[in-house]
Amino acid sequence: MTTEKHLPGVWDSLQREVQAGHQGYIVYPVIEESKLELKAAMEEYERLRAMFPEIKSGPAAWADVERRKR
Secondary structure, three states: OOOHHHHHHHHHHHHHHHHOOOOOOOOOOOOOOOHHHHHHHHHHHHHHHHHOOOOOOOOOOHHHHHHHHO
């Protein structure tokens, strides 16, 4: 877990590790069954995907995300 002020360093580290051939994971928990939290999680996913277009990514629980959208 990290704070907002440490995120630039986290992103730099993640990018270095992936470029070195390692895997990286970002966990963005959706704690409640709320469409608002799910929307926030998906917006963050899209933002990160735009930040790191060269990194193959996808929501790990895509089926669960799709189910929650309904």
